[in-house]
Amino acid sequence: MSTPNGPWQKNPALAWREIDDETVIISPTENVMHELNDTGSFLWKNVDGRRTAAELAALLAAEYEVTPGAALADTEALLQQLISSKLLVPAAAATDGAAR
Amino acid sequence: MSASQTTLRRGLEQQFELSIGCIPLRLHVSDARVFSEARERYRAFAGSEAPPFSIYLEDSFQENGENPEFVYDFEAQRAALRAFSAESQFIGAKNAYALDSLLRILLSWVLLRHAGFLLHGATIVRNCRAYVFTGRSGAGKSTVASLSPSGSVLTDEISLLRRENGEWRAYGTPFWGEFRAAGSNSSAPVAGIFRLAQAPENRIKPLRAVETLRGILPNVLFFSEELAANQRLLEILGQAVKEISGYNLAFRRDKTFWEALPS
Numbered sequence: 001m002s003t004p005n006g007p008w009q010k011n012p013a014l015a016w017r018e019i020d021d022e023t024v025i026i027s028p029t030e031n032v033m034h035e036l037n038d039t040g041s042f043l044w045k046n047v048d049g050r051r052t053a054a055e056l057a058a059l060l061a062a063e064y065e066v067t068p069g070a071a072l073a074d075t076e077a078l079l080q081q082l083i084s085s086k087l088l089v090p091a092a093a094a095t096d097g098a099a100r
Numbered sequence: 101m102s103a104s105q106t107t108l109r110r111g112l113e114q115q116f117e118l119s120i121g122c123i124p125l126r127l128h129v130s131d132a133r134v135f136s137e138a139r140e141r142y143r144a145f146a147g148s149e150a151p152p153f154s155i156y157l158e159d160s161f162q163e164n165g166e167n168p169e170f171v172y173d174f175e176a177q178r179a180a181l182r183a184f185s186a187e188s189q190f191i192g193a194k195n196a197y198a199l200d201s202l203l204r205i206l207l208s209w210v211l212l213r214h215a216g217f218l219l220h221g222a223t224i225v226r227n228c229r230a231y232v233f234t235g236r237s238g239a240g241k242s243t244v245a246s247l248s249p250s251g252s253v254l255t256d257e258i259s260l261l262r263r264e265n266g267e268w269r270a271y272g273t274p275f276w277g278e279f280r281a282a283g284s285n286s287s288a289p290v291a292g293i294f295r296l297a298q299a300p301e302n303r304i305k306p307l308r309a310v311e312t313l314r315g316i317l318p319n320v321l322f323f324s325e326e327l328a329a330n331q332r333l334l335e336i337l338g339q340a341v342k343e344i345s346g347y348n349l350a351f352r353r354d355k356t357f358w359e360a361l362p363s
Contacts, residue, residue, distance in 0.1 A: 017331075017338045024338065
């Protein structure tokens with residue numbers, strides 16, 4: 001399944017914080033806690049409503065010293081997971097301010 | 101018990117002050133029976149030194165010129181809570197059970213201002229330190245409490261944890277568990293949080309901070325769906341799990357589980 005290039009932004013209805021190298025995200029209306037590992041956390045931190053998947057992949061490649069192709073594949077896979085879980089929403093669809 | 105009858109802006113009321121986790125509260129009650137039940141139920145937690153947060157038991161919502169900061173409708177009891185910056189109204193709390201439920205809900209919200217939270221779990225004091233045991237229903241919280249010496253149980257039902265002066269302390273609460281009695285009105289520095297599971301042999305495993313959070317989150321009492329409140333709660337819990345050691349504790353139903361715990 002292909003992932004639209006974005007841009008994406010954090011779902012403004014969620015609360016989140018970093019704990020050590022991981023990110024914990026909770027929905028105030030659902031009893032679900034999401035956890036992101038260090039790579040997911042890096043991506044999460046850099047999703048800002050402006051960057052595209054390609055731009056995020058470039059940041060990932062620089063941070064983790066992987067090839068551009070591998071970084072793009074990882075980025076798209078991670079984005080797809082975050083979008084499927086409704087942790088990210090299209091930037092244009094957001095209506096509220098971010099949690100933090 | 102500092103209880104006195106007085107005439108206030110809402111007519112003839114009785115009031116008394118209590119302190120839970122060093123959170124000062126003052127109950128204003130016009131129903132004599134509810135007042136009597138509440139006074140008895142919270143007797144061990146009576147008294148307050150700091151200016152208290154007032155709680156008015158009302159038959160209906162009373163306009164006070166403010167918009168509530170937190171609202172909770174407790175449909176099972178046909179009761180509701182409206183919390184404002186310096187007071188709260190409990191509407192329809194006709195008995196001690198409903199009052200107790202609303203008090204837990206209110207306290208979970210007030211604690212956001214005090215770097216604290218309520219956790220469904222038992223807390224036992226040993227060597228002047230508080231061991232907090234939590235877990236799903238049936239995991240053994242009450243069993244742990246029943247296996248502990250008399251007087252060492254801060255609570256077998258709802259633990260209150262607060263960060264004060266750079267230190268996490270656990271407090272007893274007046275909320276009843278299987279002991280059918282209020283917890284102890286005292287506190288101790290937290291030694292650790294232990295996620296319980298019953299097993300044939302005692303076994304303990306340290307947890308990473310995120311694992312501890314995953315373990316306690318289902319047992320944290322919190323009732324607001326408001327984003328900012330949840331963000332604040334997550335900040336408090338995140339700090340707690342980074343600063344308090346967390347463990348998985350598989351234990352058998354006897355006192356030997358204490359030997360597995362870190363001293």
